[in-house]
Amino acid sequence: MRIIGGLHQRRIIRPPAGLPVRPTTDKAKEALFNVLQNVFDFDGIRVLDLFAGTGSISFEFASRGAAEVVAVENNLRCLRFMRQVKEQLALENLVCLKADVFRFLKHCHPAFDIVFADPPYDMENIKQLPDAIFSQKLLAENGWLIIEHSSAIVFDNHPKFVRKRNYSMVHFSFFE
Numbered sequence: 259m260r261i262i263g264g265l266h267q268r269r270i271i272r273p274p275a276g277l278p279v280r281p282t283t284d285k286a287k288e289a290l291f292n293v294l295q296n297v298f299d300f301d302g303i304r305v306l307d308l309f310a311g312t313g314s315i316s317f318e319f320a321s322r323g324a325a326e327v328v329a330v331e332n333n334l335r336c337l338r339f340m341r342q343v344k345e346q347l348a349l350e351n352l353v354c355l356k357a358d359v360f361r362f363l364k365h366c367h368p369a370f371d372i373v374f375a376d377p378p379y380d381m382e383n384i385k386q387l388p389d390a391i392f393s394q395k396l397l398a399e400n401g402w403l404i405i406e407h408s409s410a411i412v413f414d415n416h417p418k419f420v421r422k423r424n425y426s427m428v429h430f431s432f433f434e
Contacts, residue, residue, distance in 0.1 A: 259314050262288050264300075264321030266347055271317065277336055279311035282376060282406060286428035290404070291318060293423065294372070297402075300324050303371040306396065308359045308387075313340035313352075315374050320349040327352045328370075330362050363390045369398035376406040388416050388433055403433040 259281055261269045273281070282290075294300075300322040307316040310329035313336075319327045329352065331337050340354045355362070359377070373391055377384050384407060391403055405413065407429050413419050418433040 259312060260284060261317050261321045262291060263295075263318070264323060266317070266321040269321075269347070271312075271314075271343055273312045273339055274335070277312060277339065278333060279336060280379070281312050281314050283426070283428060286406075286425040286430075287314065287318060289423065289425050290430055291322075294402075295322075298371065304328075304368065304398070306330070306366070306370040306373045308362075308373065308375040309377045310340065310354070311336055311376060313343060313354070315376065316340065316352055316354075317343060317347070317349070319372075320344075320352040321347075324351060329354045330357050330359055332356065332358050360386075360390060363394055363396070366394060366396060368396075369401065370396055371398050371401045373397060373401070373403045374406075375404070379408040379410075384411055385413070388413065388418060392418060392433075397434075401434070405431045405433070407431065 259271050302325045305319045305324050305327045307329045310316050310331040316327045316329040337356045344352050375387055413431040420432045420434050423430045
């Protein structure tokens with residue numbers, strides 16, 4: 259896994275073996291950030307990364323100068339790894355929290371410019387994520403929700419759905 263842009267561009271990060279994650283591929287991450295950098299000025303934005311896993315997306319936003327990146331992960335081993343990398347790279351703009359995402363969403367109140375969610379592809383209630391986020395008003399004005407998912411999941415009929423991008427086996431659905 260590597261950081262593609264920003265202060266830590268080209269930095270390779272090696273997560274420990276055996277973490278229960280499926281990191282976003284570098285190709286898909288690069289394509290996603292190409293889309294995002296054409297819409298957002300990363301300096302000063304607030305980002306929420308749900309199901310953060312190895313922290314790949316969080317590290318990318320933090321490296322690119324986001325004012326605050328909140329990474330939420332329930333797995334303690336993943337969280338320890340993210341905190342270790344945060345310290346090594348001195349990412350003061352990154353906050354790593356251990357929490358169940360759906361419980362966290364019920365108590366989270368600040369608005370974020372970007373909410374990124376990469377839930378397990380086989381998670382039963384993945385289709386409830388957009389409503390859980392929009393019901394809590396977690397997006398700032400002109401903010402985006404992006405959900406990474408498999409081809410088996412379709413969000414096209416959700417009222418806030420805007421577009422989908424596919425990069426091989428990785429699918430991103432965008433909501434506004």
